Amino acid sequence: MAAAITTKMNAFGMVDKADENRMREIIQEYLNFLDDSGEERVYINRIEDMIRDETARLIVDINDVRLKMKERANLLLTSFVDEIIAFEHALKEIVSKLDPDYAKEKDFCIGFEGSFADRHLNPRTLKSSFLGNLVCCEGIVTRCSLVRPKIVKSSHFCPATKKIMEKKYTDFTSYEAIPTSNAYPKEDENKNPLETEFGKCELPESAPPGSLPRNIDIIADEDLADRCKPGDRIQVIGLFRVLPNKQAGISVLIANNVQLMSKDLLLNFEPEDIKQIRKMSRHKDIFELLARSLAPSIYGHDEVKKAVLCLLLGGCEKILENGTRLRGDINILLIGDPSVAKSQILRYVIHAAPRVVATTGRGSSGVGLTAAVLHDPDTGERKLEAGAMVLADRGIVCIDEFDKMTDIDRTTIHEVMEQGRISISKAGIQAKLNARCSVLAAANPVFGRYNLYKNPMENIGMQDSLLSRFDLIFVMLDEHDVERDRMLAESVLKLHRYRAQGESDGAVQPMGTTLENRTTFNTDGSSENSKEIYEKNREWTAMEEREKILSTHFIRKYIYMAKELKPVLSEEASTFISERYTELRSADMGRTDMERTMPVTARQLETLIRLSTAIAKSRLAKIIELKDAKKAYELLYFACFKEKSKERLEYEEHKQKRQQSNIRNNSKSPNEVEIDEEIEGNDEQESTTTKETSTRASRYGKRAFDDLNISANELANLEEIEKYIQKLAENQPFTKDEFKAAYDQLSGENIIFIDDEQIMLI
Structure with a gap:
């Protein structure tokens, strides 16, 4: 060499x-x-x-x-x-x-x-043997210093000779490492006086990154300054050098290139991905499919998974003309017995979402979540240090053990959860920091386990002012049920039996990292696994054998694309939300404290809008339709009263019967029944067809009442009415969904009333 x-x-x-x-x-x-x-x-x-x-x-x-x-x-x-x-x-x-x-x-x-092979390091492995070398260091930005100007060149004009003289300035951060005097020249070589005309500055930045307690100072200048912000995971390629100090030398990394490692930036979109995402958005039950694919290793908790999907998609933020902000972030609280997978759901969100800051209740204080005023050791001035919620701006904050926080610390996040900002007025500093983030919190009840003989408010033990800021509160109980316990045991045993492809029985896992971790490139984007839509290996999931789930990489791409949409409310959805909010308020007044989990306030009206928006985003729709509002109402109803609405229970029963019938009538084995690939055609065409079908069913229904001599305000058997309608339809029988659409239309027009299996003509 x-x-x-x-x-x-x-x-x-x-x-x-x-x-x-x-x-x-x-x-x-x-x-x-x-x-x-x-x-x-x-x-x-x-x-x-x-x-x-x-x-x-x-x-x-x-x-x-x-x-x-x-x-x-x-x-x-x-x-x-x-x-x-x-x-x-x-x-x-x-x-x-x-x-x-x-x-x-x-x-x-x-x-x-x-x-960079053996020079792909982290702050702990960055040793003195690498001084003067080009290295790649990976870590998390924990703080950024104030921007400080540095003179790199000055120009001076000589009135006597009418010439301009330039002088360049270097310090120990320059590659040449030969510092020059910072004093401006007063005379040229001929002793003629000089006048300073202008000075050119560059903006350096200092930030110690490192997910471990060890850290290293990064000095970035010119276009690399302000490339990242606290909370970003970055890779810095640069020169490892020692700078002189008063007591001893300081080892720093002079940045040569800064690359962001956020998960949303790692997504490699191709034209085929866009095509597959748009095709998948026309799936009949895309919202249920996406929710089922979230945390597939966790058994049950279907409603919680749907809520987490809504949190990942988010609503639409609106800024009114008077400056009022209507948040689009969805906040969720999971509270329940130990060992019901609350923390596991949080861990999945941390893995799947593009920007997440995770913390715990015991390890966080009020200022740790918001912002703190600290003493800058470099300048001696007071400065603001961003907390977890500021670092997670436009992202998600996951707070585990939320109940372990003190009441004083919990009150500091009231403003953040509703206004999306933090107001600071301390030590002569007045500032407003953006913290537009969703909050996903998990907590245990006050008594350790949920006490069924006490109301939810006593079990939760938090103020109503804080609980009302959560859009959804789920009570997750460790219920004793033989069939459920058997299914749960099978799901856990699957996880322990599962081995990755190519791993032999009893094989020892390598302790070293793979070659992919020693490159600054995104290797996931070029791998074959990243192009898979469905998860091939489902041995480790809690899903049934015939059910398909989407791959995690495809879900990331789908959510990333869906989040950018801003659907608007339709007239039907607006009317439905208004009516259902009134019903929720009435139901809240008629329920005891034992039956409801949170107070129903005007914030729940905005919750319905945010949930409807998120569900519409899951279809990549530009308009929030009635079916989106219905799903949002069912989700909110379950969170408020710990039970599913009557309409939801009926729909699930009909759906289960239809699926079982399809499997019995299908000549293929259950593994080959691809119920997930029922893709809808054109949305507008389907909407028009559904409306025409429901109108036809309504016409036959009115005729059935006349032929059977059923008078107004008289209860009739719903099954007999449906059989007679099918007889009238002859060669074009109706499905359960078509009957349901007709019932919805007639109920909305105040023509019929349905209670359980009874129907009445109004």
Whole structure:
């Protein structure tokens, strides 16, 4: 291996004559690498794009350098400073050929990405042996310092000679590492006085990232400044260097490239993905399919999974003309006995959602969740430190053991949960921080286990002012049921029996990380598993053998695409929500404290709108239809009164009978019955057809009452009426769904009234 380039630079950045020829040879090698116009034109196109976008940083794949110039690639890793100077000189020359005017305006930089092998580190493994090397460090940004200006160049005008003299300034963060005096020159070489005309500044940023207690200071400047914010998971490629300090040296990482590692940015969308997502959105029961695919290893809790899906999709935020904000974030509280999978549901959300901050009630204080005023050790000034909810802006906060927080700490999040912001007025600092996040909290009852002889408010033990800010509160009980316990045991045993593909019986899991973890590229986007729509291996799930579930990667893409929609309420949905809210208020007044989990206030009206919006998003719909509002009402009814509505129970019973009938009549085995692939046609055509069918069923229903001599206000058997209607229909019999649509239409017109299996003509 050749020795590293040894260059001696004077204060003005000029190369000494002794090393000029050697430097020229190295620059020529990098010129040949960048000028690939005769080949695939990868980097020449990137340079042209850089000039067009008026940026100054070119991202180079270290693997490409390794393929074409192995010696240069090795020296880039071990003697980074000497090599990067030559590399950036080569970039400057190519830009000068393509656009001479633009080359005079800026200083150009090279950023790296790719595989760094044993130099892919974290703050704990970053040792002194890597000083002076190019490394890749991965971690989580915990805080960002204030932006501090730094002079990099000053221009001075001489009135006597009418000339302008420029001076460049460097410090220990510069690659040359030869600091210059920060004093402005007063005279030129001929003792003529100089006047300062302007100064050009760059904006550096310092942030210690690291998910472990160890951390490392990152110094980023120019276009890398403000690239990330606290809470982001990032990869920083840069030079590991020691800077002098008063007591001892400080090891820092001078950033060369910063890459965000958020899960939503890792999603690699292709045209085929968009096509599959749009096709899947026409599935008849897409909302149920998505909910069933969430946390498939957890048995039961279907309504809770639907609520979590609504939380992931979210509603639509609205800002009124007077500045009032109507939040679109959905807040959910899970409370119940131990060992009912509350924490497991939280862990799944942490894994699936793009931006999540997880914390616990015992490990969090009020200021830890919102914001704290701290003393800046660098400047000595007071500054704001963002808490968990500020870090999760436009994301989700998962709070486990919510009941372990004190009442004083819980009251600090009242403003955040409703207004989506935090107001600070401490130590002379007055600020408003955005915290537009959804809250998913899990808690145990006051008595450890849920006491059925006490009302929910006594079991929960929280203030009504806080509970009303939760859109949905689910009481999850460890009920004793022989059939349910048997199914639960089978589900748990599946998890312990499951082995990944290719894993032999009793195989020892490797302790080291895989090669995929040692690259800055997203390897998930190119893997075959990321293109799968349905989960192939369902041995570990709690689903029935014939049920299909969507893959986690496909769900991420689907939710990411659905969240961007902003559906609007239809007239039918608005009327239904208004009527059902009135019914909820009436039902709340008629129920005892033992029967309801939370007070029904005006916030529940907004909850119905948010849930309806989220359900419409699951269909990728632009309009919130009546069926979306009905599902939202059923979900809210279950959360408020711990039971399903009568209409929901009837619908599930009919659906179960129909599915069993389909399996019996189908010649295929249950494994081959693909009930999940019933894709609807055009939504508008289906809506029109359903309306026409319900109108036809209504017409036959009125005729049945006349033929059977059933007078008004007289109860009749619903099954007999349906049999007579089927007889009238002859060759075009009605399905249960069509009957249900007809009943809804006639009930809405106050023509009939249905109670259990009885029907009455009004």
